[in-house]
Amino acid sequence: MTSKDGFQWTPKTGLVKGVPTIGAISPKSNIKSDATIYDVIVVGAGYCGLTAAREAAIGGLQVLLVEARDRIGGRSWSSNIGGYPFEMGGTWVTWGQSHVWREISRYQMQDELEISQDYSSGAKHCCLSGLTGKKNISHDEEDALVESGLRKFVNVDGQYGRGVMPFPHSLKMNPLAAKYDSMTAADRMAQIQDSLTQDEYTALVGFILLCSGGTLDNMSFYEFLKWWALSNYSYEYAIEYLVKYKFHGGQSSFAIRFFEEALDTGNLSYVFDTPVKEIHDLGNSVKVTARNGSVFEGAQVVSAMPLNTLNDVVFSPRLSQGKKAATNMGHINQCVKVHAEVRNKDLRSWSTITYNPKDRFLYAFGDGTTPSNNTHIVAFGSQYNHLQPDDDIDVTLEAMQSLVSMDAERLVFHNWSKDEFAKGAWFFPTAGLVTKYLEDLRASEGRVHFANSDWARGWRSFIDGAIEEGTRAARTVMDLHKLQVSKKRSKM
Amino acid sequence: MTSKDGFQWTPKTGLVKGVPTIGAISPKSNIKSDATIYDVIVVGAGYCGLTAAREAAIGGLQVLLVEARDRIGGRSWSSNIGGYPFEMGGTWVTWGQSHVWREISRYQMQDELEISQDYSSGAKHCCLSGLTGKKNISHDEEDALVESGLRKFVNVDGQYGRGVMPFPHSLKMNPLAAKYDSMTAADRMAQIQDSLTQDEYTALVGFILLCSGGTLDNMSFYEFLKWWALSNYSYEYAIEYLVKYKFHGGQSSFAIRFFEEALDTGNLSYVFDTPVKEIHDLGNSVKVTARNGSVFEGAQVVSAMPLNTLNDVVFSPRLSQGKKAATNMGHINQCVKVHAEVRNKDLRSWSTITYNPKDRFLYAFGDGTTPSNNTHIVAFGSQYNHLQPDDDIDVTLEAMQSLVSMDAERLVFHNWSKDEFAKGAWFFPTAGLVTKYLEDLRASEGRVHFANSDWARGWRSFIDGAIEEGTRAARTVMDLHKLQVSKKRSKM
Incomplete structure (x- = not known):
């Protein structure tokens, strides 16, 4: 499927x-009757x-899953080309992330994981490209450089952050950390800049912008x-x-398991290619209207759409002031991720970190x-x-070539910035x-x-956070469903 | 409840x-009819x-939970005395363990976790007690000592174990590690003994026996x-x-959530104080016979009992040869865990590591x-x-006093070695x-x-492994149930 x-x-x-x-789903829908009132309508078929x-x-709830795209996975999906998965968005997983590993x-x-990096043969170096030019360093030197930069960056407490944020999954239990949300990375850089070497500066900024996709x-x-x-x-x-660590078979080989298991229960209806226009809470039920005019009714709705798209759906009654304010701020991640399949075998063990006005990655x-x-x-900007890789493919090829000389047979990418159902990559917030x-x-x-992963407590922005949030939503919905069923029974 | x-x-x-x-459950049973054939009978109400x-x-399955004890939690439960939980078995949890954190x-x-250690005031030292006597060292020195011992112990590959065991959750993906299962800790000690100082030796052995509860x-x-x-x-x-990290409210405040949620579905029958004598697979269903003569019938059974107790239940047909062999080997953990409530405030920041013939802990x-x-x-042996703390309480008090002078108002413990439904603490295997x-x-x-946690893939022996295994068992049971329901339907 394409x-x-x-x-x-x-x-x-x-x-x-x-x-x-x-991850593309066919047929696009399995709905049999328009008249069903679902126990819950889930809007968005990402991991959440x-x-x-x-x-x-x-x-045991009757579920309708409504998805704007023709595929599952949201911001995490893999394109399988010639048996090889290119990860278009969220990629890596680990046993250090509880929900995804569960x-x-x-x-x-x-046993279906593999390690991205292989330093066993080939170039075996990192090209550091800063304001003062390029130089090749060993991967050990690369690690030491990013680490020393990062340790200066996070060391607000003499304990490399552990003192102010001992419970990373909690807002409440890290009272000393809250004040750092009024600071941007630039504010923190200003505090430590004098202690950084030029190379540390390049490596540090390259790495933290890789994390945020912002500035x-x-x-x-x-x-x-x-x-x-x-x-x-x-x-x-x-x-x-x-x-x-990533999946041999790609993210979509994982996401499809969730979808197929749900389908196997016999309780899942679904419709793809159906962007939602309006979510109207009628008090006794919720009406979901699609752009194509379809109307679905459910006792409850899970809105699993990302922060940056919430303004494109009409909620009635209107979203709370806090939600509206957050939605208007939006998140900043405009990560560009481009894959190249290249003939250069030596690049298997190559990497680069760059931060200079010339490089787009x-x-x-x-x-x-x-x-x-x-x-x-794989290259990240x-x-x-900022690069829009589909605007002019020659510019994109040139941007890749400027990182290292490569003989490219193929490029693969998803432009998340132009994607109207994401409007950006993984969540990364502005200060505040x-x-x-x-x-x-x-x-x-x-x-x-x-x-949504965008407001998970733990690995917010990650697949792990999406599963955390989907788990939370399901419990909320099921608890309310139980309450309503028992109310109905007591009336009978 | 007591x-x-x-x-x-x-x-x-x-x-x-x-x-x-x-964690004690009352009433002891909610079974209404003896004639029910359950979709699944789960034997054992630990976390798994x-x-x-x-x-x-x-x-949606009709479930019967049969438990030998009068309480949930198996080898992990807390006694709540005057509003304070003493953890009788499994205690600590972390976001580094995926199933428990999920x-x-x-x-x-x-937000219901707290940190066991508090080094902010008081004694602020570790008493190291080896063959050559006792000495007090700082906690920093304690950490450095155990760490240097451990690093020598695990460094079989020049990468502190990462080389031979890159995927800790997998048997298959760590082919280089398998050979170390033919070695005991003593075998490994023989290889590195010359490189250890006397203090490193004491600290290392104290720590690894703490982990295994064996020798x-x-x-x-x-x-x-x-x-x-x-x-x-x-x-x-x-x-x-x-x-x-442990729960403010104790392990039983966590375990009870599982039990209550299951009960809330309306699909859970249960019976406590009912040790199982025989599990008889009749081909079309399974008959579970209790020591008290009660007989329960289910389409499937989940045996969630620990390894060391499997020989005490008659399985018919008999267990496979592999299972029988493992059961006959058993696991070695005879950990002794004793809590003392003491008037000595300065001991809040005290610790001890001992390995000598005088100390029982x-x-x-x-x-x-x-x-x-x-x-x-809390003290561990x-x-x-080996100490049986209930045999002679004066010996136990003396064993505690020999660690450090303490003014004890209370001791609390569970003797896992004499517990016929556990026959030991958390799983720790012999070589092979x-x-x-x-x-x-x-x-x-x-x-x-x-x-059972005893044969989990990941955090085997931990609460995390118990949840991993319970999750696996439920999926197996539900898949088979679905298959049988659809077979029945196709016959109709």
């Missing part, structure tokens, strides 16, 4: 929109929506501290948890070996020197958003429950 | 069997059985490597994951402050110099058991599915 999402370029075909994925739908369906374990997929001026320092705390307050584990590395025995390179509005974002409004 | 389990001693009452706990029962009940997050209990001669070196790998190949994270530390503003000390028999232990036999 999704309309994503782009592929080869010298022969040029740029083509749409790529093959096992999939989890909510699956749990509610297992729990599911990997539940599906007995523990130094708009990313919250608090949120970066949270990532760091979740990564065991360690650069080694930041790498371990953020960019190391900040971070790139050998991510795998394709079935044709080519090297798979942010809002800084999280400490002010997290609880507002998490709050249900009437019969509508808001669930 | 459980028959556990012991409490005070100067006034002397030794009393039975302690109060919110509770998880299996809960998941199956949510999934549940903590699911129940929104992230150097019978504990598997492989299994210790696995604990180490799960702990991020780091002493800091071994402490972090093994003995740091290996490891102890200040674990909390009670509502009476007393210090709560193993098979080495895991690599030979893990897959056998995990295999279903007919309609009987075997689930």
Whole structure:
């Protein structure tokens, strides 16, 4: 199956929109009757929506899953090209992330992981590209450089962040950390800049912009501290948890398990290619109206859409003030992720960290070996020197070439910035958003429950956070359902 | 409610069997009809059985939970005395353990944790007690000492174990590690002994026997490597994951959530105080016979009993050869855990590591402050110099006093070695058991599915592993149930 999402370029075909994925769903709907009143309508079939739908369906509720796209997975999906998965969005997973690992374990997929990096042969170096030029350093030097930069960056307490954020999953239990949400990364850089070498500066900024997909001026320092705390307050584990272990079969081989399990219960109705226009809470039920005019009715709704798209749906009654304010702020992540399949075998062990006005990417590395025995390179950019990779493919190819000389057979990417159902990549907040509005974002409004990785407590922004939130939403929905069923019974 | 389990001693009452706990269940049964044929009978209400029962009940199956004791929690339960929980068995949890953290997050209990250690005032030292005598060292020196010993112990590959065990959750993906299962800790000690100082030796042995509850001669070196790998190949994270974060309200405040949620589905029948004598797979269903003569029938059974007790139940047909062999080997953990409530406030920041023929305990530390503003000390022993704390309370008091002078108002403990439904503490294998028999232990036999933390893939021996296994069992049962329902339908 081919999704309309994503782009592929080869010298022969040029740029083509749409790529093959096992996450594309056919037929597009299994709805039998328009008249059904569902127990719950889940809007959005990313990991959060999939989890909510699956749990509610297992729990015996009649579930309708409504998805704008032609595929599952939301911001995490893989294109399977010639048997090899290119990860279009969220990619890496680890046993250090509880919700995602619980599911990997539940599906007995523990042995289906592989390690992205392979430094066993080839270039075996990192190209550091800063304001003063390029130089190649060993991966050990790369690690030491990013680590020393990061340790200066996070060391607000003499304990590398552990003192101010001992409980990374909690807002409440880290009272000393809240004040860092009024600081941007630029504010923190200003405090430590004098202590950084030029190379540390380049490596540090490259790495933190890789995390945020934003700019130094708009990313919250608090949120970066949270990532760091979740990564065991360690650069080694930041790498371990953020960019190391991925699925042999790609993310869609994982997401499809959630969908198929939900389907197997017999309680899941679904409709794809159906963007939602309006969610109207009628008091006794909720009406969901799609752009194509379809109307669905449910006793409850789980809105599993990302923060940056909430303004595009009409909620009635209107969203709470806090939610509205957060939605108007939006999150800042405009990460650009481009895959290249290249003939250069030596690049398997190559990486680069860059921060200079010339480069459109900040971070790139050998991510795998394709079935044709080519090297798979993945490159990341942010809002800084932002690239729209589908605007002019020659500019994109040039941007890749400027990182390292490569003989590219293929490019694959998804432009998340132009994607109207995401409007950005994983959540990364501006200063102030999280400490002010997290609880507002998490709050249900009437019969509508808001669930998304964007406001998870733990690994917010990650697949793990999406599953956390989907799990929470399902419990909320099921508890309310039980209450209503028992009320009905007591009236009978 | 008071459980028959556990012991409490005070100067006034002397030794009393039975302690109060919110994990004791009353009434002892909610069964309405003897004639029910359940979709699944779960034998054992520890975290594994509770998880299996809960998941199956949510999934709409008619579940019977049969438990030998008068309480839930199995080897993890807390006695609540004067509003303060003493943890009788499994205690500590962390976001580094995926299954347990997923549940903590699911129940929104992230803010209900506290840290055992408090080094802010008082003694602030560790007493190291080895063959050459006692000495007090700072906690920093304690950490450095255990860490340097451990790093020598695990460094079989120049990478502190990461080289041979890159995927701690997998048997298959760590082929280089299997050979270490033919070694005991004593075998490994023989290889490194010359490189250890006397103090390192004491600290190292104290720590690893704390982990195994066995002796150097019978504990598997492989299994210790696995604990180490799960702990991020780091002493800091071994402490972090093994003995740091616990529930304000005690383990039973967590376990009761599973039980109550299962009960709320309306699909859970249960019976406590009902040890099982025989599990007879009739081909079309399974008959479970209790010692008291009660007979229950189910379409499937989840046996959630620990390894060391499987020989006490008659399985018919007989257990597979592999399971039988593993059961005959048994696991070695005879950990002794004794709590003392003491008037000595300075001991809040005290700890001790001991390994010498005089001490009956290996490891102890200040674990909390009670509502009476007393210090709560927890002490651990193993098979080495094994103590039966209820045999002679004066010997036990003396063993505590020999660690440090204390003014004890109360002792609380559970003797796991004499407990016929556990026959030991958390699973720790002898050399050879895991690599030979893990897959056998995990295999279903007919309609009987075997689930227990003792043979989990990940955090085997931990609450996390129990939930992992309960989750697996529930999926197996529900898949088979679905198959049978659809077969029946197709016949109609």
